[in-house]
Amino acid sequence: MITVVGSYNVDLIIRVEKFPQASETVFTEGVKVYHGGKGSNQAVSASRLNGRVTLIAAVGNDNYGEEAIKFWQEEKVDTSYVKVKRGRTGMAYILVNRKGENMIVVDRGANSMLTSSDLDGTLGKVTLIQLEVNMDVVKTALTKSHGVKILNPAPVVSEVRSLLEMVDVLTPNEIEFMELTGTNDLSYGTLVLLKRVNKAVIVTLGEKGAFLATRNRAFRIPSPKVKPVDTTGAGDVFNAALAVALHEEMDLEDAVSFANKVASVSVMTEGALGPTIEEVRKHFEV
Ligand code: RIB
Numbered sequence: 001m002i003t004v005v006g007s008y009n010v011d012l013i014i015r016v017e018k019f020p021q022a023s024e025t026v027f028t029e030g031v032k033v034y035h036g037g038k039g040s041n042q043a044v045s046a047s048r049l050n051g052r053v054t055l056i057a058a059v060g061n062d063n064y065g066e067e068a069i070k071f072w073q074e075e076k077v078d079t080s081y082v083k084v085k086r087g088r089t090g091m092a093y094i095l096v097n098r099k100g101e102n103m104i105v106v107d108r109g110a111n112s113m114l115t116s117s118d119l120d121g122t123l124g125k126v127t128l129i130q131l132e133v134n135m136d137v138v139k140t141a142l143t144k145s146h147g148v149k150i151l152n153p154a155p156v157v158s159e160v161r162s163l164l165e166m167v168d169v170l171t172p173n174e175i176e177f178m179e180l181t182g183t184n185d186l187s188y189g190t191l192v193l194l195k196r197v198n199k200a201v202i203v204t205l206g207e208k209g210a211f212l213a214t215r216n217r218a219f220r221i222p223s224p225k226v227k228p229v230d231t232t233g234a235g236d237v238f239n240a241a242l243a244v245a246l247h248e249e250m251d252l253e254d255a256v257s258f259a260n261k262v263a264s265v266s267v268m269t270e271g272a273l274g275p276t277i278e279e280v281r282k283h284f285e286v
Contacts, residue, residue, distance in 0.1 A: 001124030005056045005141040006039015007111040007132035009090035014212030034271045038130040044075045045240035054078040060115040064089035085113040099227035116140035142166035164196035167215045186211045223260040233272025238263040
């Protein structure tokens with residue numbers, strides 16, 4: 001089983017020709033509402049790849065929360081440990097420009113009400129965590145989990161540095177990597193992180209693929225070239241695919257290469273969720 005501990009947000013995707021600058025007003029080309037939140041995106045995307053997934057998350061006691069639970073059930077994600085909190089469901093305001101790039105502002109709502117005592121379920125063979133929930137929840141999940149622990153440090157919060165010894169696989173994107181290490185030198189920065197992270201640091205590089213570093217080797221694994229429509233959630237889909245691959249005991253290099261392919265398919269359509277394994281197979285051999 002894969003356990004995802006993380007957030008749910010209603011995503012308001014606001015399409016613009018170009019991002020506004022400070023003090024500038026722009027018109028939107030259309031607004032759409034999707035299910036989002038890094039935890040939910042990762043759980044649903046892993047389930048779509050045939051992973052058996054349990055989600056530990058919190059929603060508000062509003063219609064959005066109800067809809068989220070229905071959605072997870074349709075997507076075959078186990079919701080036994082989803083908590084309904086008195087308050088509003090998380091909401092993310094996402095600008096997407098013509099190049100498919102995004103800017104995101106999150107109102108955490110119920111996500112910030114998830115507590116350590118909500119982690120009463122058994123954590124699976126692989127546990128996948130991000131940072132849109134409180135740090136004590138992240139710490140408890142890392143402490144309680146006895147399987148492979150993947151931490152996607154998104155968005156970076158400074159306290160995460162004190163937890164790195166508990167992490168097996170750390171998966172920052174380039175911005176998060178820079179925030180964590182203070183350098184954009186991948187070889188050097190991953191070496192520094194590997195003094196504390198147990199097994200591997202994988203830096204996701206968007207269209208350039210991902211940089212995989214372990215104590216023995218460090219190299220870039222390229223991604224297939226595709227035309228992006230919306231890159232929102234590509235990192236979530238990558239993490240989901242990585243969790244599924246590591247759950248199936250693929251080696252790290254094959255797991256990253258699989259995750260690159262799945263993430264590439266995900267950016268060809270709008271929204272933050274990943275493709276099913278059948279959709280991936282239409283494009284690539286996996
Ligand atoms: O990683 C993309 C996600 O970040 C969006 O779905 C949004 O909800 C924010 O959590």
